[in-house]
Amino acid sequence: MSISQKYAALRDAAIEKFEKTKQKPRVLVGMATCGRAAGAMDVLNVFREEAAKHQLDIAVEEVGCMGHCYAEPLVVISKPGFPSLCYGPVDEGMAQRLVADFLVNDDPCYEFAMAALEPNDEFPTFEDFPRGVVEQRIILADCGLIDPDDIDHYLAKDGYAALSKVLEMDPLAVIAEIKEAKLRGRGGAGFPTGVKWERCYQADGSPKYIICNADEGDPGAFMDRAILESNPHQLIEGFIIAAYAVQASLGYIYVRAEYPLAVARLRTALDQAREKGLIGKEVLGSNFSFEIKIFQGSGAFVCGEETALIASIEGSAGTPNHRPPYPATSGLHGKPTVINNVKTLSYVPHIMRRGADWFKSTGTENSPGTAVFALAGKVVGTGLVEVPMGTTIRELVYDVGSGIKEEKEFKAVQIGGPSGGCLPESSLDLTIDFDSLQQAGAMMGSGGLVVLNEDDCMVEIARFFLDFTQKESCGKCTFCRLGTKQMLEILTDITRGKGNSEDIDLLLELAEDIKMGSLCSLGKTAPNPVLTTIRYFRDEYEAHINEGRCPGLMCKDLISYMIIPEKCSKLCDVCIGSCPTEAIYTRPDMLKAIHLDKCYKCNSCLASCPPQYKAVIRVSPPLVQTEEGGVQNEQQS
Amino acid sequence: MNNKVNITIDGELYQAPAGEKLLWAALDLGIYIPHLCGNREEERPGASCRLCFVEIEGGRDPVASCTQEVREGMAVQTRTPRVDRLVRTAFELLLSNHKLRCGKCPKNRSCELQKIARERKLKLKLTRLRPLLTAELPTDDSPDSFSYDPNKCVLCGRCIWADHHVAGVGAIGFVRRGFERKVSTFGERPLQESICTQCGECVKVCPVGALTFKEESK
Numbered sequence: 001m002s003i004s005q006k007y008a009a010l011r012d013a014a015i016e017k018f019e020k021t022k023q024k025p026r027v028l029v030g031m032a033t034c035g036r037a038a039g040a041m042d043v044l045n046v047f048r049e050e051a052a053k054h055q056l057d058i059a060v061e062e063v064g065c066m067g068h069c070y071a072e073p074l075v076v077i078s079k080p081g082f083p084s085l086c087y088g089p090v091d092e093g094m095a096q097r098l099v100a101d102f103l104v105n106d107d108p109c110y111e112f113a114m115a116a117l118e119p120n121d122e123f124p125t126f127e128d129f130p131r132g133v134v135e136q137r138i139i140l141a142d143c144g145l146i147d148p149d150d151i152d153h154y155l156a157k158d159g160y161a162a163l164s165k166v167l168e169m170d171p172l173a174v175i176a177e178i179k180e181a182k183l184r185g186r187g188g189a190g191f192p193t194g195v196k197w198e199r200c201y202q203a204d205g206s207p208k209y210i211i212c213n214a215d216e217g218d219p220g221a222f223m224d225r226a227i228l229e230s231n232p233h234q235l236i237e238g239f240i241i242a243a244y245a246v247q248a249s250l251g252y253i254y255v256r257a258e259y260p261l262a263v264a265r266l267r268t269a270l271d272q273a274r275e276k277g278l279i280g281k282e283v284l285g286s287n288f289s290f291e292i293k294i295f296q297g298s299g300a301f302v303c304g305e306e307t308a309l310i311a312s313i314e315g316s317a318g319t320p321n322h323r324p325p326y327p328a329t330s331g332l333h334g335k336p337t338v339i340n341n342v343k344t345l346s347y348v349p350h351i352m353r354r355g356a357d358w359f360k361s362t363g364t365e366n367s368p369g370t371a372v373f374a375l376a377g378k379v380v381g382t383g384l385v386e387v388p389m390g391t392t393i394r395e396l397v398y399d400v401g402s403g404i405k406e407e408k409e410f411k412a413v414q415i416g417g418p419s420g421g422c423l424p425e426s427s428l429d430l431t432i433d434f435d436s437l438q439q440a441g442a443m444m445g446s447g448g449l450v451v452l453n454e455d456d457c458m459v460e461i462a463r464f465f466l467d468f469t470q471k472e473s474c475g476k477c478t479f480c481r482l483g484t485k486q487m488l489e490i491l492t493d494i495t496r497g498k499g500n501s502e503d504i505d506l507l508l509e510l511a512e513d514i515k516m517g518s519l520c521s522l523g524k525t526a527p528n529p530v531l532t533t534i535r536y537f538r539d540e541y542e543a544h545i546n547e548g549r550c551p552g553l554m555c556k557d558l559i560s561y562m563i564i565p566e567k568c569s570k571l572c573d574v575c576i577g578s579c580p581t582e583a584i585y586t587r588p589d590m591l592k593a594i595h596l597d598k599c600y601k602c603n604s605c606l607a608s609c610p611p612q613y614k615a616v617i618r619v620s621p622p623l624v625q626t627e628e629g630g631v632q633n634e635q636q637s
Numbered sequence: 638m639n640n641k642v643n644i645t646i647d648g649e650l651y652q653a654p655a656g657e658k659l660l661w662a663a664l665d666l667g668i669y670i671p672h673l674c675g676n677r678e679e680e681r682p683g684a685s686c687r688l689c690f691v692e693i694e695g696g697r698d699p700v701a702s703c704t705q706e707v708r709e710g711m712a713v714q715t716r717t718p719r720v721d722r723l724v725r726t727a728f729e730l731l732l733s734n735h736k737l738r739c740g741k742c743p744k745n746r747s748c749e750l751q752k753i754a755r756e757r758k759l760k761l762k763l764t765r766l767r768p769l770l771t772a773e774l775p776t777d778d779s780p781d782s783f784s785y786d787p788n789k790c791v792l793c794g795r796c797i798w799a800d801h802h803v804a805g806v807g808a809i810g811f812v813r814r815g816f817e818r819k820v821s822t823f824g825e826r827p828l829q830e831s832i833c834t835q836c837g838e839c840v841k842v843c844p845v846g847a848l849t850f851k852e853e854s855k
Binding site: 300317321322470471472473474475476477478479481482483485486489490506509510513516517518519 | 681682683684685686687688690698699701704719722723726727730731733734765766767769792811813814815816817818
């Protein structure tokens with residue numbers, strides 16, 4: 001039997017099984033980590049229990065993440081005769097209603113539905129919303145719609161077709177196709193994947209290794225986790241294709257131990273793929289043999305750096321080494337090694353199946369394809385989004401993310417995590433691709449995108465990210481170990497109102513030297529958040545240093561809480577109860593006031609003050625208590 | 638390995654053995670390049686002290702010379718504004734976390750930090766940066782013949798190399814991460830309680846006053 005015949009047999013069996021399940025009503029519950037955190041487990045149990053109670057012949061399946069994190073737990077119900085409908089957020093009560101009204105009877109409960117999955121005459125689809133218009137899903141397309149624990153779901157959707165095609169091609173032709181597609185590494189730096197593969201293919205040394213970097217550690221980034229938990233076979237297929245292209249015999253998936261669900265689903269997926277002859281000796285009857293192992297990282301952020309990652313697999317401490325030599329020529333155990341990100345590899349099956357020209361039809365000329373972002377922060381529609389490269393930040397924030405929460409003023413986006421930078425309002429029309437972001441001082445990074453509003457202090461944001469990189473520095477090289485520490489001390493002083501006028505220049509000097517002098521990319525990119533915030537928000541730094549004022553009203557040492565008597569009500573004392581330090585007292589006129597000495601600045605009073613009063617405000621620079629018991633501005637005293 | 642290559646350093650033509658790393662080739666030729674962490678025998682240098690920067694013609698940024706093999710026709714500048722700036726900052730950063738009491742230090746006048754300061758006309762005190770050595774770590778006085786003061790350590794790792802590859806003992810290594818990284822024994826026990834044989838190889842290679850023989854300090 002030829003390779004393609006073997007594959008066709010696998011696929012046909014999967015389709016037959018899949019078609020059978022489609023004949024009865026299906027309930028898909030989003031059970032990725034994000035869904036579970038929102039309570040999907042309880043929702044799943046309700047569906048199972050209620051279905052048993054009503055003796056319904058339905059399939060209740062666990063799927064991954066659809067990317068609409070703001071609406072978790074998400075449930076999709078497909079019932080023959082109705083469009084597939086997506087509901088969210090679903091609680092236990094709604095789950096009971098859905099079983100009783102929709103599955104037992106025929107009322108689809110449109111009042112709970114978010115969108116339909118396929119075009120129909122009854123209900124709008126995701127594509128009818130602004131987000132759906134901008135979004136274009138390639139690697140997230142099946143996430144949340146197929147069962148990650150069942151390889152047949154993936155096979156039935158033409159999964160592993162690209163592998164079967166590739167195994168009949170020359171490895172160099174595979175590399176040529178990826179080069180032609182101009183696929184660039186989605187780990188952050190955007191290095192051309194085809195070139196990396198070619199170097200490894202041509203390098204002397206045997207065996208060759210391939211590593212999938214799933215050590216996602218940026219604060220606020222969860223793209224790789226979602227893909228691993230929602231569609232592991234897409235990654236595994238891309239991984240085997242990459243291994244075939246460079247003729248590697250052993251592959252490691254380096255995944256964080258903090259992603260237990262991803263590890264479990266990967267294990268299941270690998271076992272199933274092995275059982276079907278897609279991994280192991282003579283893949284699909286070809287003469288190519290390949291084995292995949294999972295290696296669990298122990299939580300060091302720096303192990304996402306490729307030389308540190310290799311050191312970690314070799315059993316040494318996870319510290320980076322000097323490059324060159326690059327891993328493509330001398331990597332794991334000194335052998336040629338390709339290291340690719342989860343997303344990069346996930347694109348590979350699509351490119352090999354549909355061709356380089358198809359891939360290049362999306363995105364920009366030098367950054368084709370799509371970009372996956374974890375949209376977070378002060379934006380309405382948080383979640384995972386996949387948009388074509390070349391989309392503007394404005395479209396991403398306002399169309400895809402539906403704008404800023406609570407109708408506040410947009411201030412900046414922090415793009416690319418701790419290695420990236422903050423871009424201001426004037427950059428809203430910047431198109432997102434590898435090169436344009438780098439020019440603006442940020443970088444694609446692994447794809448975290450945090451939206452900041454008027455309440456955010458840019459100095460504090462810079463301090464936060466530098467604090468992260470400083471703590472995650474391995475400590476090997478001088479610039480990263482001590483340079484980031486020096487910068488952090490300066491930033492901490494500024495946020496405490498202890499900055500001085502030379503600090504900004506010193507920060508800039510140190511930042512430039514750390515960028516040029518550090519051993520690895522962690523150090524080389526660590527100053528980016530500081531550099532971009534100084535570049536675009538220098539006035540905020542100056543306000544902290546020169547006026548002792550925090551414009552974002554965020555830095556605790558530079559603000560005071562006060563109650564505006566004109567807005568406060570004699571009839572309300574919610575704030576008094578909320579204050580943990582008993583700093584709020586009732587004045588003789590029954591209005592409330594804050595005792596500054598006792599105030600801990602915990603924000604409880606501001607949060608608890610009823611919206612009809614909104615009497616508690618923050619002011620900066622902080623107030624000082626005068627001898628007469630009144631308060632006044634520090635500047636005037 | 639007897640083949641020689643022609644290289645230019647600071648405008649002068651020299652010959653250097655092929656395959657040699659630039660740092661050692663330059664030092665052999667009498668050209669000083671600041672360095673702390675390098676071990677000549679090491680195949681893949683750690684390149685962690687970030688002091689031996691040079692600019693190589695055709696390269697974009699300054700590079701650590703301990704990582705660069707000499708090549709035929711290589712043209713090197715050991716002193717450019719960018720190199721000097723990086724060396725100055727790296728040096729000041731190391732000083733900012735180093736116990737600066739040279740007068741009382743047994744390594745006074747034979748300390749590599751002092752040599753770098755002399756060669757590159759750098760000050761042996763902090764002017765720009767703030768001192769990071771706020772809480773002093775205890776000195777390990779437990780061995781009979783030598784002592785270890787972590788507050789003077791520059792984390793070059795030469796002692797670890799000597800312990801592992803010259804003495805072949807393996808009593809010490811790097812522990813902890815980031816700013817807390819230091820040289821210590823397994824479980825961070827005093828040296829006396831470790832497998833240390835007190836052969837003194839590590840003390841001989843310490844470029845600063847972190848590891849010192851006890852007679853020296855008297």
